[in-house]
Amino acid sequence: TQLLEQSPQFLSIQEGENLTVYCNSSSVFSSLQWYRQEPGEGPVLLVTVVTGGEVKKLKRLTFQFGDARKDSSLHITAAQPGDTGLYLCAGDWRGKLIFGQGTELSVKP
Amino acid sequence: GAGVSQTPSNKVTEKGKYVELRCDPISGHTALYWYRQSLGQGPEFLIYFQGTGAADDSGLPNDRFFAVRPEGSVSTLKIQRTERGDSAVYLCASSSGSEQYFGPGTRLTVT
Numbered sequence: 053t054q055l056l057e058q059s060p061q062f063l064s065i066q067e068g069e070n071l072t073v074y075c076n077s078s079s080v081f082s083s084l085q086w087y088r089q090e091p092g093e094g095p096v097l098l099v100t101v102v103t104g105g106e107v108k109k110l111k112r113l114t115f116q117f118g119d120a121r122k123d124s125s126l127h128i129t130a131a132q133p134g135d136t137g138l139y140l141c142a143g144d145w146r147g148k149l150i151f152g153q154g155t156e157l158s159v160k161p
Numbered sequence: 162g163a164g165v166s167q168t169p170s171n172k173v174t175e176k177g178k179y180v181e182l183r184c185d186p187i188s189g190h191t192a193l194y195w196y197r198q199s200l201g202q203g204p205e206f207l208i209y210f211q212g213t214g215a216a217d218d219s220g221l222p223n224d225r226f227f228a229v230r231p232e233g234s235v236s237t238l239k240i241q242r243t244e245r246g247d248s249a250v251y252l253c254a255s256s257s258g259s260e261q262y263f264g265p266g267t268r269l270t271v272t
């Protein structure tokens with residue numbers, strides 16, 4: 053069974069702080085995706101990482117794929133209240149996505 | 162263009178009843194996926210279609226769950242003899258390549 057362990061599960065921080073979310077597995081994935089989900093909505097794709105060691109930046113968000121393609125991290129710099137939401141990592145396993153449990157992020161002004 | 166749409170947005174049903182959940186994918190997307198998301202958890206894969214056929218149904222929990230996509234576009238997830246444990250948000254996604262685009266989900270509550 054392919055599992056993705058995501059940590060932390062909950063994160064409550066003040067505006068302006070930095071944070072990192074981790075996604076770890078014992079399985080190798082062909083790609084890994086990060087999503088953000090708001091209440092009552094479906095997940096929205098933020099980024100896809102494919103190559104081991106790859107780093108992608110999206111404004112204040114930095115995504116990294118581990119060299120062995122088993123783990124990934126999401127780093128947010130200077131978090132803002134608009135970053136509040138559920139962040140999900142998902143590994144592509146033979147065409148279907150295996151999701152982590154999610155990180156519920158709350159950024160207080 | 163229009164995204165993935167799902168109907169109904171909310172469904173409340175009594176234990177033992179039959180329900181159908183509908184998904185309209187993005188036009189032209191050949192792949193369609195169903196996931197289930199329980200409160201506080203990430204989505205869990207149920208089934209995926211490539212065209213009209215189910216390419217992988219390994220996530221369906223038991224034979225009370227069935228899904229169809231007869232014309233390769235709209236899909237219906239069918240649940241027979243619903244149980245309280247079936248309560249969750251059912252998400253549909255479609256794809257034309259490696260990236261999946263999700264609908265808003267159907268919140269199913271079994272009382």
